[in-house]
Amino acid sequence: MEGGEEELTAHETALYDRQIRVWGVDAQKRLSKAHVLVSGLTGATVEFCKNIVLAGVGSLALMDDRLVTEEVLGANFLISLDEYANSNKTVAELCSQSLRDFNPMVGVSVLSGELSQMDGEFFDKFDVVVVCSFSFQNKILINERCRKRQKRIAFYTIDCKDSCGEIFVDLQNYTYMQKKGDETVERQLSYPSLEEANSIPWRDLPRKVTKLYFAMRVLDKFELLEGRKPGETSLADFESISIVRKDVCEAQGLKESHLADSLLERLLAAGKMEHPAVCAILGGILGQEVIKAISGKGDPLKNFFYFDAADGKGVIEDISVHSTVTA
């Protein structure tokens, strides 16, 4: 949390003028020293990348070795069509060019490889790791690798399933200064890992947790059992997922009717499709959260966020056994 002694340059002050008025100079300095990794460039993460590059993070590393297809272009505004035509550049390479243009002061780099194959040391280069379109198992695996490092690495997952979206946040043990009226008090938050959060029995969860939380877990389970890659689903899977729903609900003591057919159908039908408007919302929320976590300003989200365009609500769910402690 060291503020950094050197001042912002005149150019930085001019460029970041409007946002410094929101979060202050110290936060801006901390941002400019943070290193962020994003693996999986989808509509939602591309929105996120745009936001933190504009905000002026120190560096951003991109991982996505795919070649461009129709599917990739869906909600991606970083790939200019004449550039990708006839090029055999990867998605990450193509996106990095636009991002560098957005803000030349941010170091944007491309790393190749599979994040889930990287050893622990690889993660030490980063303060923030964001993954998208990973299987639930790989999310857990990467989350654990981040947790095992000496330094605290903030871990996020983000996924857009057409009109629905989910964000998961793990800041481990996070201390920040909370503003309460005119006073500032030190506050500590203890985050569960994705695995820990997932292992909390549903009956122990607070009342009125959004149905999307349960639906997403059923979908994870379905993809695992069927050996599907993330988003490899269609409406035709409804019967199979109904069986998974039955089993999971029975095991967790949740009424099956709590998980409406219509919601599961929407998630299955979504497949890998992203609603660009929902991507903008998810990428905006995640951008804000990462800026908060880096700068230590503002209450960070704990630990799931859901958006559903059908009801228009953007909801925070705290899925953890730990209660918050005030020092």
Add this chain to the structure above:
Amino acid sequence: MTSTSQREAIKGAKVLMVGAGGIGCELLKTLALSGFQDIHIIDMDTIEVSNLNRQFLFRQSHVGQSKAKVAREAVLKFRPSINITASHANVKDPQFNVEFFKQFNVVLNGLDNLDARRHVNRLCLAAEVPLVESGTTGFLGQVTVHIKGRTECYECQTKPTPKTYPVCTITSTPSKFVHCIVWAKDLLFAKLFGDKNQGNDLNVRSSSNGSEGNNSSDASKDVFEQSPHESPDQYARKIYDHVFGHNIEAALSNEETWKNRRRPRPIYVRDVLPEGERNEGVKYEDGVGSIPSAMGLLGLKNPQEIWSLSENTRVFLEVVRLFLEKRDKEVGNLTFDKDDQLAVEFVTASANIRASSFGIPLHSLFEAKGIAGNIVHAVATTNAIISGLIVIEAIKVLLRDSNNYRMTYCLEHPNRKMLLMPVEPFEANPSCYVCSETPLLLEVNTATTKLRDVIDKIVKSKLGMNLPLVMQGLSLIYEEGDDLDADMVATYAINLDKVLNEFPTPVTNGTTLSVEDFQQELTCNINIKHRDEFDEEKEPDGMVLTGWSGPTTKSEKSSSSSNGDSSSAAGAKRKLEEVSEGNGKNKGIAQEVEVNDEDDDVSVLDGFPETNKKKRVQ
């Protein structure tokens, strides 16, 4: 996108976007990605450096170019086949009339000022085109849907107009830093570098006392003129001593003013700077492209730092010298511009010196610039979120999915777990002067007030009319527009300076004036009520307009049940904040709001997030 009906509706839609700024850039991108094929975008602004941190369609190399046009080019790079029309123009231009608006299926606002928002609201009402309105400030934002006959219009709730301060607070008894900024910007800067012929209260109050009164105001005319034998530095010192020293001393002699107030301290250059220090020592290099900056020359590098009184004094003297030596051609017709470094330095230094006089805490250039320029706190993330919400509402509007229209608030702190909080739109306010025909009441002193005051302070600034026309019964007493005869123009000019009760048919207690704006297709009647006295502090206009848009009690609404989630909650009360990128401050308006909750519980939200606080840099 989920359904074919959605895709079809989007494909066939013709959309008007007003504003290509913070929200506009995000919105145009999200619209293009969502499959919209035909978008018309209007923005009169050009690109500035301070836009680049969030208006991601623009680059350093675009600074100075049209926002609308550059935004169009940028989006065509990733969606080359869609049709985007860009107008680098003011949405208030007559070409954008009701006929023009009628060609669109929906209008989306990403505007930064109240005036244009009201104007677009009226055109949408007249053209019967649905409007999706939006605004952001820092982490806060909102999206609302306005459909004639279905929901409230943008103006159904009173919109706060920009804060004005009583004249005497500014000229003689400042108590807050913002008062010093207003004085420095609107009075001193305007007097020294602006149009000299404009009326200016700079000396009025300080010399209105007794014996010294009249002759000093005559003398002061000369004070602000640079005499031929005066060097720029001598002139700067003379001005300094006059406004911070002599004027304060003159004001102090009026004991009555200071009975219950802290007495200000006159400040002269000799009190602050060591004897003999002269300004000519600082060198100014005429480098190519270098912008004259006093703080740069004086080695003050950090705009976040608060300067001492002597530093402020040096900056003041240096700025005046630079204006006279390096920008002499502009002097006489400058107006304050927050992007003019030298002007910002002048206002910062002058406000700080005045603040020292009055025992008000000093502020940094960064802070002073924010106050003087009404700068809105803006971040990319909120604009992105809001753009997503606008598109979601726009799609519902195209599908006429009216049961599911929502106004959505983007919050900084969650409210009942929600960061994005949808609420059902309000019904129209039956006494709204814009979307209903309710007459207004104007209390005014008809024996002293000129028609000009009514036009400027009420018709234009309060009612937001652009080119008004005023009828008294069947006779036309005033009109604006390009196509008027010369003799009509002359008649109207004479009428403007007439006191209300001096018209051939006097405008007096009980008279009804009909005011109309053809472009906005808006007419409203104003009933005149005569009143002798007005409170200078509380009613600085000398007029009070009432009868427009009081908050209404809501009638119960039918609950929507189209998608299985029944949603209704009757009359929960809470306060919401009106936020907007571009309007400077957060303005609170009380509203009645309903919340949709899938659990059918009526819950009242107390203490809506304290959105009034502004973050300041220490």
